[in-house]
Amino acid sequence: MEQKKHKISMIEKRKEVLASLENLGLKTYEQLDSGYFPSITMPSRSTENIHYDPQLRQYILGDRTVRRSTRNIRHLKPFTQLVWAALFSHELTSQRKTSTLRDVYYSAQAYEMTFTDQEESNNIVTDLETVLGFSREDFSIFPEERSAVFGDLTIEYTVPGYEGRTLNLTSHPDGVLIGPALTSAEFVKTTADKVIAIEKGGLFTRFIEENVHKKFNAILVLTAGQAPRATRHFIRRLNQELNLPVYIFTDGDPWGMHIAMVIISGSANAAHLRELNTPDAKWSGVWATDIVNYKLPTDPLDDVDVKRLYELQKDPRYKDPLWQREIKTFMKIKKKAEQEAFSRYGLTYIVDEYLPEKLEAEK
Amino acid sequence: MAQTTFEEISASDFFYRNRDIAGFTNPSRAIFAAIRELVENSLDAAESLKIPPDIYVRLSYEGEASKETQIYRLRVEDNGIGVPPRHIPSAFGQVLYGSKYKLKQQRGTFGLGGKMALLYGQITTHQPATIISSTGITKIYMYKLMIDIQRNRPLILDRKILLNKEQWRGTIVEFTLEGDYFRAMPKILDYFKQTAMVNPYANLTFVDPKGRLYKLTRITKEMPEPPKETKPHPYGVDVELLQRLIQITPHKNMLDFLKNHFHRVGEVTAQKFLEFSNISPSKNPKKLTHEEIVRLMHMLKKFKDFLAPDASCLSPLGEELLKAGIIKELKPEFVAVHQRKPATYAGHPFIVEVGIAYGGEIPKKDGFLIYRFANRIPLLYDEASDVSVKVIEAMNWRRYKVTPDMPIAIMVHICSTKVPYKTVGKEFIADRPEVRREIANGLREVARQIQRFLTRREHVDREKKRLGVFSKYLPKIAQFSAKLAGKEKLPDIDKLLRSVKRFGAEET
Numbered sequence: 001m002e003q004k005k006h007k008i009s010m011i012e013k014r015k016e017v018l019a020s021l022e023n024l025g026l027k028t029y030e031q032l033d034s035g036y037f038p039s040i041t042m043p044s045r046s047t048e049n050i051h052y053d054p055q056l057r058q059y060i061l062g063d064r065t066v067r068r069s070t071r072n073i074r075h076l077k078p079f080t081q082l083v084w085a086a087l088f089s090h091e092l093t094s095q096r097k098t099s100t101l102r103d104v105y106y107s108a109q110a111y112e113m114t115f116t117d118q119e120e121s122n123n124i125v126t127d128l129e130t131v132l133g134f135s136r137e138d139f140s141i142f143p144e145e146r147s148a149v150f151g152d153l154t155i156e157y158t159v160p161g162y163e164g165r166t167l168n169l170t171s172h173p174d175g176v177l178i179g180p181a182l183t184s185a186e187f188v189k190t191t192a193d194k195v196i197a198i199e200k201g202g203l204f205t206r207f208i209e210e211n212v213h214k215k216f217n218a219i220l221v222l223t224a225g226q227a228p229r230a231t232r233h234f235i236r237r238l239n240q241e242l243n244l245p246v247y248i249f250t251d252g253d254p255w256g257m258h259i260a261m262v263i264i265s266g267s268a269n270a271a272h273l274r275e276l277n278t279p280d281a282k283w284s285g286v287w288a289t290d291i292v293n294y295k296l297p298t299d300p301l302d303d304v305d306v307k308r309l310y311e312l313q314k315d316p317r318y319k320d321p322l323w324q325r326e327i328k329t330f331m332k333i334k335k336k337a338e339q340e341a342f343s344r345y346g347l348t349y350i351v352d353e354y355l356p357e358k359l360e361a362e363k
Numbered sequence: 364m365a366q367t368t369f370e371e372i373s374a375s376d377f378f379y380r381n382r383d384i385a386g387f388t389n390p391s392r393a394i395f396a397a398i399r400e401l402v403e404n405s406l407d408a409a410e411s412l413k414i415p416p417d418i419y420v421r422l423s424y425e426g427e428a429s430k431e432t433q434i435y436r437l438r439v440e441d442n443g444i445g446v447p448p449r450h451i452p453s454a455f456g457q458v459l460y461g462s463k464y465k466l467k468q469q470r471g472t473f474g475l476g477g478k479m480a481l482l483y484g485q486i487t488t489h490q491p492a493t494i495i496s497s498t499g500i501t502k503i504y505m506y507k508l509m510i511d512i513q514r515n516r517p518l519i520l521d522r523k524i525l526l527n528k529e530q531w532r533g534t535i536v537e538f539t540l541e542g543d544y545f546r547a548m549p550k551i552l553d554y555f556k557q558t559a560m561v562n563p564y565a566n567l568t569f570v571d572p573k574g575r576l577y578k579l580t581r582i583t584k585e586m587p588e589p590p591k592e593t594k595p596h597p598y599g600v601d602v603e604l605l606q607r608l609i610q611i612t613p614h615k616n617m618l619d620f621l622k623n624h625f626h627r628v629g630e631v632t633a634q635k636f637l638e639f640s641n642i643s644p645s646k647n648p649k650k651l652t653h654e655e656i657v658r659l660m661h662m663l664k665k666f667k668d669f670l671a672p673d674a675s676c677l678s679p680l681g682e683e684l685l686k687a688g689i690i691k692e693l694k695p696e697f698v699a700v701h702q703r704k705p706a707t708y709a710g711h712p713f714i715v716e717v718g719i720a721y722g723g724e725i726p727k728k729d730g731f732l733i734y735r736f737a738n739r740i741p742l743l744y745d746e747a748s749d750v751s752v753k754v755i756e757a758m759n760w761r762r763y764k765v766t767p768d769m770p771i772a773i774m775v776h777i778c779s780t781k782v783p784y785k786t787v788g789k790e791f792i793a794d795r796p797e798v799r800r801e802i803a804n805g806l807r808e809v810a811r812q813i814q815r816f817l818t819r820r821e822h823v824d825r826e827k828k829r830l831g832v833f834s835k836y837l838p839k840i841a842q843f844s845a846k847l848a849g850k851e852k853l854p855d856i857d858k859l860l861r862s863v864k865r866f867g868a869e870e871t
Contacts (some may be wrong), residue, residue: 025847032841073832080836083843088849351371
């Protein structure tokens, strides 16, 4: 029952995306045909218009809007690029193909549309996300894949040529790439009762080798640094569709902290999008207090680390007491530690001692 | 004790010994100066009859003179007024003899240039010159002559009289001289080009020693009003001139003398002046002592109530002709010209005419092309010392949107009964405040005009670019949106494109 509902939702979503792309085309067409300069209004993404919504526990865009009108010569090129990007995405999505941001930049040239640089084309894709309210993965433009998942979860592909095929995500010992095919796959069944997200590849591999997925009944997700949006969305789906709690392990420094925070509360850059964050996910370590309690080998904080801590201290996403306590502790001990620091107690210590304690504490 | 001998030298001898000051400095400069002096005489000769000049110049190779110099035969023909037969020997064989001692604007001033050319030819090749001339009467006179340098007298070697069946009128001068044409060539070609620029009503033909033909054809038969002769203005006289006037005057008292020999001096002014200078009106001018003449000159300059000279003795080119000349020789995209009102310096009236040209065939280089003219003669040497160049350099061109990297040519023409040359070689104009001010004001006027042009052009360029953007992107939007909406037919964007154009037209 539950599974069927998801399947329909994936197809529905694609239909919705295609319809809104077509609608954009039709609106533009009609304006042109009736002798008006086509224009488009969308929420402004300027910093003044990005607000933190405590209800949604993520950044959202405010009421300010910007109008792109082709009457204005400066808007003419970006508008054309936007319509082109919509057309390109429509072709990709309806033919069930995918592309990357880099690919978009080059494909434009086939249409005698030029982007000055990669940044310009990325911006147009972000504009399209803002106009449609869908993230680019929904209209088939993906980042380069680098994050992976491993654990007892059976998925069913929906991509052309693989429709109906299932795969258990323990089938490959290196994990499975979280790419377009996996992102659009349906979840069939799982025995796991939690998700553990890990910042670094080394630890991810160690966890697989140490059978963490079995011992802790967990699905392991490698974020490979700052989690790509597809991965954030994937984690959210694991949490929302399968009701699995999510625990995040990062390095014990301001940057690791923020990797966890973006998974939980999203980023300002994606304020125009929803459903990328997992508000109930937990940051389980490495905390500053862990560094003290476990007497981990450390490096001193350098200037950029300290500066970053001051920024985070004022960030509305960090207002909870736990975060404020950890920030203050970092500032007090002036030290940081990597996930690998646990190896000083032997290769299995982190799995046998640290992990159970932390997971217990979070319950 | 060394003995100093004093000997009187003739005018020819003087110029022979000091040929540098007349521009015959070296073999390449000499050949340029010779062509220039004769062409200018020819232009004057045609203009004095208000006939559009037809001038033919041929330079042919005669043989080696030395390693670096050659002997050339120079022939200059014109359709000018011609020289009456009895004046031919003196006009071409006696230095400082000529028709140019009256006060009106003319190219030559000293009656010197043409003869210097012949003198130089004679010194370097020892050959006589041939002069053929007719004033349009039934006969043509031909003289072969040389100059007796010591005595400053013509030596007639041969004389022929021909029948003038075709009623030809004009003068032909032919003689040989030593020179270096190939070094002089760029300047000579520049000279013809620039002469054509300020004499757009003249036909100039030049055949060089290699047989190459340069033909500069007139584009108009309109000519400027010829200058009227005028009496000297009291502010402009010197002791020499006063003495000459006293010698020739038939008047027996100072009042009549002043009234009859000076420009814009009438009964009342003359009386006021004599009172001011404490000279008796009944004094006989011929009885003035040398000291009194010097004092008279100083008093003439001091007296404030003389009327300014009028400009009827000047013959500026006029804005139309200047413009036509510039268009003909430079083929620019834009030209603006301006003629200043007559002004005076030291009693000499003068008029400044300026022009500025942009784009077209004017080359881009670092800095402006500057063309200087005086009494319709191009000035080609010593540009850096010229007052026009100083004024141009001092101007704030950026104010007028003009930058040195633009293809710009600037013309400055000054005409006067006495052009303030710095040297006898007539190469550059002295920096006099009155002249400087006129040039600066003239340049400001044309600069304002080019500013308007540049602003407008900038605007048109921007507008073109704007239209280009619309006509590039709107069809693409039409194409993409039609495809996205699943429409077969493209939306009609003609109306939009038209509205962009209308919008654009209103803006210009």
